[in-house]
Amino acid sequence: MNTEVIVTCAVTGGSEPVAHRPKTPKEIAASALDAARAGLAAIELELEELPGLFDMAHALDADAPLVLDLGRVRGTAQVTVNGRSAGVRIWRPYRFDVTGLLRAGDNRIEVTVYNTLGPYFGAGYPTPYVYGGQEASGLFGPVRLTSSESAARQRADLSGLANVALNGLGATVTASSEHPSGRYLSDSVVAGHTSGERWAQGGGWNDGTEGEFPDWLEVQLPEPALVGAVRVITLEPAARYGIRDFDVLCRRGGEWVTCAEVRENEDEVMTVPIAPVRTSRVRIVVHSSNDDMYSRIIAVQVFARPSGGMQKE
Numbered sequence: 001m002n003t004e005v006i007v008t009c010a011v012t013g014g015s016e017p018v019a020h021r022p023k024t025p026k027e028i029a030a031s032a033l034d035a036a037r038a039g040l041a042a043i044e045l046e047l048e049e050l051p052g053l054f055d056m057a058h059a060l061d062a063d064a065p066l067v068l069d070l071g072r073v074r075g076t077a078q079v080t081v082n083g084r085s086a087g088v089r090i091w092r093p094y095r096f097d098v099t100g101l102l103r104a105g106d107n108r109i110e111v112t113v114y115n116t117l118g119p120y121f122g123a124g125y126p127t128p129y130v131y132g133g134q135e136a137s138g139l140f141g142p143v144r145l146t147s148s149e150s151a152a153r154q155r156a157d158l159s160g161l162a163n164v165a166l167n168g169l170g171a172t173v174t175a176s177s178e179h180p181s182g183r184y185l186s187d188s189v190v191a192g193h194t195s196g197e198r199w200a201q202g203g204g205w206n207d208g209t210e211g212e213f214p215d216w217l218e219v220q221l222p223e224p225a226l227v228g229a230v231r232v233i234t235l236e237p238a239a240r241y242g243i244r245d246f247d248v249l250c251r252r253g254g255e256w257v258t259c260a261e262v263r264e265n266e267d268e269v270m271t272v273p274i275a276p277v278r279t280s281r282v283r284i285v286v287h288s289s290n291d292d293m294y295s296r297i298i299a300v301q302v303f304a305r306p307s308g309g310m311q312k313e
């Protein structure tokens with residue numbers, strides 16, 4: 001007996017003023033995601049030429065791979081473009097190379113997401129084996145079509161700067177929590193190592209609140225420094241275990257100021273440029289990780305002007 005139920009939804013836009021019909025790309029995307037959260041199994045997108053918004057002919061001529069990035073997905077995702085398969089992804093990153101499948105003019109992209117049974121078992125048969133981050137399933141996005149050029153991250157210029165976040169230089173660390181095993185202490189992130197070789201043996205910080213966010217980690221410098229970049233190294237493979245969304249905050253004038261935001265990270269090493277700020281306290285606030293369970297950080301490096309070269313602001 002086949003009891004499979006597939007819920008589908010074609011989200012449309014349009015120029016005529018019809019109540020409740022999404023019109024702008026943002027409204028269409030929001031409607032598609034609302035439908036997905038309501039139990040939608042498949043999304044069909046008509047990708048039309050949108051003068052001033054998206055020029056397919058130009059994108060195809062750019063000589064750079066075009067990538068469909070589904071953002072955050074819990075489950076399995078399958079994509080077809082104009083009726084041809086672009087592949088199946090069962091874990092992050094949920095990215096599909098669609099370069100050879102797109103054409104000038106209108107295109108049809110179909111995304112099918114096969115949910116996990118985690119939410120079903122979590123709600124119907126409560127069990128400790130459904131962890132906090134597994135209680136949601138489906139497509140969460142954001143869904144984006146990008147060229148690899150536009151996906152390149154902004155690079156930080158570290159010339160003239162040096163890492164001052166080292167316990168040998170007097171730096172100390174506090175954190176919102178630490179794992180109760182005692183093997184992932186926060187002050188290990190300024191011990192000087194940059195790889196996860198000694199993870200679980202005192203070689204990195206793992207928070208102590210499973211499935212709960214935000215978590216934070218704070219580096220205190222022995223004296224204020226003119227900081228120009230912060231490097232955060234997370235556990236690899238980062239697409240599975242790394243921190244995903246986080247903010248870099250600096251203490252300034254008695255309050256916390258957000259200096260940088262990183263979203264949808266899947267890299268092990270993130271070097272984040274910030275506008276130069278004199279501070280002695282830098283905080284990493286983690287909003288999510290790629291497994292939705294723990295915040296894991298191998299090292300935090302704070303790049304600043306050597307103290308001899310400090311200028312007054």
Ligand SMILES: [Ca+2]
Binds near residue numbers: 212214215294
């Ligand atoms: Ca936590």
